[in-house]
Amino acid sequence: MLLGRNSAKWLVRSAVTAFALTLAHPAMAQSATITAYFRDPALTGYVYPGPANAIFQIPVTASVGGTCGFATGQAPNATLFHANIDTTGWSDQVPFTAECTAPWRIAVSSQNGALKNSGAAATGYQNRAPYTVSLNVASDSGTVSAACPVAEIDQAVGSSPCSFKGTAAPTTGLVIPRSFGLSGSYIQVAAPAYSGPDVLISGTYNDTLIVTISPAS
Amino acid sequence: MSSPDGWSNRDLIEAPGQSGKLLRKKTMKKIALIAMTAAAAIASPAMAQTVTGTINITGSVAAKCMVVSGTAVSSTFGTNVAMGELSQADGTLKDSATLASTFNSVGGTGIAAHVVCTSADATVTVDADPLVSASGAGAPTGYSNTVSYQADVTFTKTTGSSLVSNDTTAAAATSQALGGRLAASGTNVVVATSNWRTLGTGDELLTSGTDYSGKIVVTVSPL
Numbered sequence: 215m216l217l218g219r220n221s222a223k224w225l226v227r228s229a230v231t232a233f234a235l236t237l238a239h240p241a242m243a244q245s246a247t248i249t250a251y252f253r254d255p256a257l258t259g260y261v262y263p264g265p266a267n268a269i270f271q272i273p274v275t276a277s278v279g280g281t282c283g284f285a286t287g288q289a290p291n292a293t294l295f296h297a298n299i300d301t302t303g304w305s306d307q308v309p310f311t312a313e314c315t316a317p318w319r320i321a322v323s324s325q326n327g328a329l330k331n332s333g334a335a336a337t338g339y340q341n342r343a344p345y346t347v348s349l350n351v352a353s354d355s356g357t358v359s360a361a362c363p364v365a366e367i368d369q370a371v372g373s374s375p376c377s378f379k380g381t382a383a384p385t386t387g388l389v390i391p392r393s394f395g396l397s398g399s400y401i402q403v404a405a406p407a408y409s410g411p412d413v414l415i416s417g418t419y420n421d422t423l424i425v426t427i428s429p430a431s
Numbered sequence: 432m433s434s435p436d437g438w439s440n441r442d443l444i445e446a447p448g449q450s451g452k453l454l455r456k457k458t459m460k461k462i463a464l465i466a467m468t469a470a471a472a473i474a475s476p477a478m479a480q481t482v483t484g485t486i487n488i489t490g491s492v493a494a495k496c497m498v499v500s501g502t503a504v505s506s507t508f509g510t511n512v513a514m515g516e517l518s519q520a521d522g523t524l525k526d527s528a529t530l531a532s533t534f535n536s537v538g539g540t541g542i543a544a545h546v547v548c549t550s551a552d553a554t555v556t557v558d559a560d561p562l563v564s565a566s567g568a569g570a571p572t573g574y575s576n577t578v579s580y581q582a583d584v585t586f587t588k589t590t591g592s593s594l595v596s597n598d599t600t601a602a603a604a605t606s607q608a609l610g611g612r613l614a615a616s617g618t619n620v621v622v623a624t625s626n627w628r629t630l631g632t633g634d635e636l637l638t639s640g641t642d643y644s645g646k647i648v649v650t651v652s653p654l
Contacts (some may be wrong), residue, residue, distance in 0.1 A: 252603040290484035299490035300549070307488055329490050333551065336589040338615020343490065382481055403488060413615055416494035416549035416653065425484040 239318035265325040266344060282314035290401050290425045298330065298342055300414040310425070312351070312393045317430040321380045322347055322401065322423055328370025329405075340412035340428030343419055347406035349378055349388060352396040360388050364403075364421065381424070384431035407425035494653035496548035496613075508620075510541020516564070517578060517643060522636040523629075524578060529579075530627040542622040547613055550653035557584045557597040558604030562645040566636030575635040580646040581626040587619040588612060598626070599645065608654055622647055 234351040250268040256259075284290075288311035296304035313317065328342035335341040349360040362376035371379070395397070403423070408414050446613045498508045507583075514533055519525050535542070559582035567576025581598045588611040597605040612621050624647075 283480070284484060289482065292487060293487045294489065295488045298493055300492045304490070306488075308484075310484060316607065331490060331492070336612050336615070338547075338589070343486075343492075390436050401486065403486070413549060414492045415551070416492045418488040418489060418491050420487070423486040423488065425486065428480050430480045 242300060243319045270325050280316035280429055282312070282316070282427060284320045284427070285313050285395060286309040288374070299405065299419060300408040303404070303406040305402065307400040307402045309397075309400045310400060311395060311397060312390070312427060313395055314390070314393055314427065314429065315391055318390050318393070318427055319382045319384070319430045320349060320390055320425065320427045321378050321382040321387035322349070322367050322370045322425050323380055324364050324367045325369060325422040325424075326420070327370065329364045329421050331415055331419045333415050333417055334378070335415055338412050340410075340414050341415050341417075341419075343405065343414055345403055345421075347423065348402040348404070348431055350398070350400055350402065351388075351390050351393065352398040353391040353393040353398075355391040357398070358388065367423075382426040382428035384428060387426070387428065387430075389430055391409065435618035442629045492549055494548070494550035496546060496550075496553060496651045496653050499545045499547055508541075508546070510538060512538045512542065514562070514643075518637045523634050524627065524637060527580075527625065527627040531624050534624045538622070543617055543618045544620045545616075546620050546651050547615055548651065548653050551612060552654040553609045553613060554606060554650075554652045554654045555584070555586055555593070555595050555609055556593045556604050556606040556648075556650040556652075557582055558648045558650075559597045559599045559601075560645045560647075560651050561599035561641045562643040564638055564640035564643045566640040570638045573635055574638050575629040575631065576638045576640070576643075577630065578637070578643065578645070579626075579628050579630055583625055584647075585621045585623070586648050586651075587614045587617075587621075589614050600630070604648075613651070620649065620651070622649060 229356040248268040249264045251264050251266060253262065253266050288309075293305070294310040295304045296302070296306075296309075312320075315340035324347070326342070328344050329342040330343075333341055346361055347363050347364050347367060349359065351358045360377050362374075362378065365371070366376035367379040368374075368376045375391045380386050402424070471644060497504045498506060500508075512534055514530065514537065517524060517530070524530075559580065561580070562578040564576040567574075570576045581596055581601045583594060583596045586593045586595065586609055590611055593607075593609050595605055595607060631638070
């Protein structure tokens, strides 16, 4: 108040107004300086050279791109083991819970395209055991299912008929409708007892599946 | 503190002749920072990120050997080989080649097999026992109730083959590593015989009897 009484031309230079407008409207890169004057009631008859206030108009727009991920602690992480895969069938289900607020995609990539043994396989012997990978995913529109031989999601395979081969991206992977926190989703891996061709060599076999999800475009 | 019309003291502190430049600059910087932050938020809606799960799958195949017959798998093979009459007209043992041929022809497919092992190598053991007639026990000199021979087993591998022999007179079975995988397809174990004889002078008369019996045991184990 003291300052106001000492000067009739308190002003607020509002160059920031123009700066803020420029940010909000990149296409409208204009600048303007507005000087506002405080009307001191003690000064009567003074003709102020400018407006009594400066009006800042800052249009603010935003969008929500959606989120997509696995629920905390609900990603399909697992370590599975089955002995005697040559003589005994096996099956495992690895559950997961997705939290995607919009349509999304899921994809699976196999490191070896089979359960693979590092040993050399002579003619008539085999060091690769096939199995099947299945997806069953709960969504707002029901369960989405798909299954592929693991060879079709081998990371080394270029093209594949499998709908969920590769790494999920906005345009890659099996499309799933919105699914947020729904239970019942799982990835299943299974194989019957190995029936040939050839004879599986003895030893340890392994493969790694990478399951990825991504918002769909 | 705010003025009645809503301007803050910081906004109002710039007045002619007053030292308000520094405060004004700080105010502008703060507003600019807020504006830039808001602009950045507007320009970058939620980032499309990919999240990952990892499933490690391991399995095992035990080291083992098996007899394959078509689609059937078993742990044994073999047959009974009825050699028939062993002696010649003079009562002595038929010659070795004849008996070896008889063994092969009578044994037929039963003395061959398709054996595979999941292991990279295998231990093979051949143990042959002579044909002995229990009813002829105690035969006097010049007579024999025992017919000896040598068992010869050929193992066909993925590369090459191995012949493993054991004579009925050997104190122990013959055992050795094959040094490779058995051939995965077809007959790969074949049993034959050689050096049929009676012990002693070699012209002993065989004691009569229908109970001459012996055996050849072939064992293939994963190594």
